Ligand code: ATP
């Protein structure tokens with residue numbers, strides 16, 4: 001689990017702001033769910049025979065003896081919320097959320113026990129058009145965040161009936177190669193054989209690659225859904241590859257599944273993953289409701305942006321107010337307030353704690369500010385203030401304090417509020 005430090009938080013804020021903006025432009029509404037739910041919710045939705053439920057959940061008993069779990073993902077809680085508040089009756093919903101998720105995994109680069117997801121879910125929309133919109137939306141996010149080189153992998157998981165027929169073939173195939181299955185896979189052979197395809201064990205890659213593929217078992221409607229999705233993506237010039245092994249780690253998916261993958265983060269290459277889960281609402285006791293969504297891992301996205309040099313440079317201040325002497329110290333804080341009133345776009349750091357010129361300028365420099373504003377006893381007596389550029393070859397100037405806001409607005413190219 002991580003702390004986000006002062007030098008990193010601007011990157012988080014930058015990413016969050018861009019995502020928030022793009023989602024608003026597609027008409028998605030933000031929702032905020034609790035970080036704990038009844039354990040039962042995750043067992044019933046994610047599935048008992050999954051990595052998450054079998055070994056990754058932070059589960060505890062509260063004081064009433066109820067079993068609660070720190071959410072390992074957001075979809076289950078979002079569906080619970082939508083059902084509980086009647087958001088699914090005769091309505092369509094386009095929702096998103098962000099927040100920490102918790103999984104007791106083996107920590108490594110790109111894999112943490114508390115990590116941040118941004119999730120997008122839609123309800124009441126059954127067609128391939130909304131699947132495509134979600135993918136186009138995610139593609140826009142990468143463009144606007146300056147992320148390059150992600151590969152879009154697509155697959156169709158068909159309907160539960162189609163998967164059942166496929167499942168039999170898969171069990172037959174893996175049963176014939178029992179000796180090559182690892183322990184997890186042997187256990188899943190009968191409980192959840194599709195999950196074997198999702199194995200991260202390189203020793204099983206060859207075996208999995210030669211397994212029967214689900215696409216051969218899809219019916220006409222499933223094929224048409226997938227074909228229409230692909231056609232929209234081609235028309236929008238979004239490249240994709242069909243990956244017949246893509247099954248996703250959770251049980252509740254049907255038809256479309258997709259992942260955005262990078263080769264720049266080693267083994268933890270999936271930065272965004274999602275798909276259709278038409279069966280989940282009914283599985284949780286609601287009226288059957290088509291649904292499709294995706295979730296992205298914020299730490300992994302930031303890591304890709306860092307690897308690609310796409311994190312914007314950041315400074316904490318535009319101007320640093322240097323205050324020499326007791327009177328200036330007092331007057332300075334008042335002046336700073338006036339400046340903030342007049343220039344809402346200005347990031348102004350006021351020196352606190354006294355000290356000499358040298359020490360104050362050192363801090364001014366560290367803040368990244370473009371200019372130091374210097375107010376000493378002499379300046380104060382004359383109603384003037386000095387502006388000393390810290391980053392540019394430009395002469396120092398001394399101007400009337402009353403002109404400072406207008407002067408800075410011009411200098412920094414920021415807007416002044418009408419006074
Ligand atoms: P993986 O195959 O990498 O384990 P997953 O299939 O378990 O991923 P999802 O449940 O689909 O992941 O979560 C969506 C996204 O959240 C992932 O694509 C990834 O970017 C991110 N994510 C999942 N687990 C972690 C984790 N432990 N640490 C950091 N990010 C994670």
Ligand code: MG
Pocket residue numbers: 051249
């Ligand atoms: Mg996982």
